[in-house]
Amino acid sequence: MGIKVREIHVIVLIIGALAVFVSTAEGSHEFPITTDESAQINPAIYEDIVVWQDDRNGNWDIYGYNLSTQTEFQITTDPEDQESPAIYGDIVVWEDERNGNCDIYGFNLSTQEEFQITTDPHDQQFPAIYGGIVVWNYHRNIYGYNLKTRKEFQITTGPHRCRKPAISKDIVVWEDSGHDGYFIFGYNLSTHEEFKLTGTLTLFTAFSQHDPALYDNIVVWTEGFYDNIYGYNLSTSDSFAIATAHMSKCSFGAAQPAIHEDIVVWTDCRNGNPDIYGFNLLTEQEFLITTNESCQSSPAIHGDIVVWEDDRNGNYDIYGADISPPLTTTRFNSRTRIILSDSFLVLLVASAVAVPSFLIGRGAWQMKKMKETSQMLPSSDLKDFRRNLMTTHLSSVLLLSYAVFAVYAYLLEMRMLSGLIFFILPVFSVLNYFWSKRIPYLRITNDEIMIFKTMGRKPKVVRRDTIRKINIQTWPDLPYKADLLLSNNKKVEIEFSSIVEEDRKDLIQALRGVVG
DSSP: OOOOHHHHHHHHHHHHHHHHHHHHHHHTTEEESOOOSSOEEEEEEETTEEEEEEOTTSSOEEEEEETTTTEEEEOOOOSSOEEEEEEETTEEEEEEOTTSSOEEEEEETTTTEEEEOOOOSSOEEEEEEETTEEEEEETTEEEEEETTTTEEEEOOOSSSOEEEEEEETTEEEEEEOTTTSBEEEEEETTTTEEEEOOSOOOTTOOSBEEEEEEETTEEEEEETTTTEEEEEETTTTEEEEEEEOOGGGTTOSOOOOEEETTEEEEEEOTTSSOEEEEEETTTTEEEEOOOOSSOEEEEEEETTEEEEEEOTTSSOEEEEEEOSSOOOBOSSOTHHHHHHHHHHHHHHHHHHHHHHHHHHHHHHHHHHHHHHHHHHSOGGGEEEEOBOGGGOHHHHHHHHHHHHHHHHHHHTTOHHHHHHHHHHHHHHHHHHHHHHHHSOSEEEESSEEEEOOOTTSOOEEEEGGGEEEEEEEESSSSEEEEEEEETTSOEEEEEGGGBOHHHHHHHHHHHHHHOO
């Protein structure tokens, strides 16, 4: 008995309703925070308060939004620009240009009082705040301010460029341009000790670490040419890979990771446009937060709420998402690519060391054996034919390829690998020169003919009693090679161009005497 038409209609309606429900449930975690037609960028969040910089008044002001009451409010009204807000508790801080340079200002949301933190006539930028401590970078150093004691203090004093500080509890971290590259450094406000994140660098790690973010004992940052995201546990001194942001796919800035509790979020271009992705450090699951085809970037996170700047409406607005509902997890974590690429680079580094080391070892062994053979045989029993140094093609190509690879590694900021190759190249070049001078291209003894083409190749040894015939090839009238025809029907070639010109006539005579 077939299904009735009425029953089919009911089934279709149920399926349609479920589809709408699933679609709505999956997309319901996103919500707009601002809809003004001007630009709103650089959001920050603490608990239920979101702040950002907003140009609706013809200049950048700081605005805020209460997620609980769903009310928007203006924090600054000065006609000059206020930018890069940060928030902790009731305190909002930002960069302020009202005095003709960037100063750090603050605002107490409870008392509705604005206050100035820095008064230096130069620029102070990238403020961050935790508890009663505000930090920022000034000129080349990191400074701090205690809101309770109202005292400013200097954190770094070195000559390197230090910028973009982040703070959590007693730890401040920043990107530091010292040691021929950018690295993440830190400072313990309790012990007054500066430190560098250890255990994160290998021979193939890029010297380019940027945009640190910090929560409790976990530091995250972007690194390298492809904006890989790494993390570091200050308690255990363990480093770990988090994700690959694929920023080269859309040529859009940096991944700008943020972290709160066990969740790391960042901007990701794997879909051809900037989206927001997240990673759970406990479950090691990666998940997609935004799917809109426009640009979503500069994420910030607190608890289960992620906020970002979003241009889906033709201008940048602030959007948010509740990530507490189950979100779509990625099939394969993008950090797999980091692990695979790192493994590949390990093999690459091993090859970069092993190949020239093998060639150096073989060349040294050949020189030793040749010296021993020469000492064992009287000079009348052997004839050496010197090498034409201009024809060591393989060695030249190998040296050139290694040099190109070293330059490429340097451009990708893998400078330790580049430095290693540049160290090996002179050693290989010097040994190859002495090998070429001491090892002839061809040696004929009473029993065999030995051909030493390059340092990297095993010499070809042909026993004289296996040679059936020798053909001297000429073109047009000059000899250019000799073909040794063996009793097993194989052929061995001797190129005259690989031998110095003054030895070629003697070689032809010696070869004619081999087969009598």
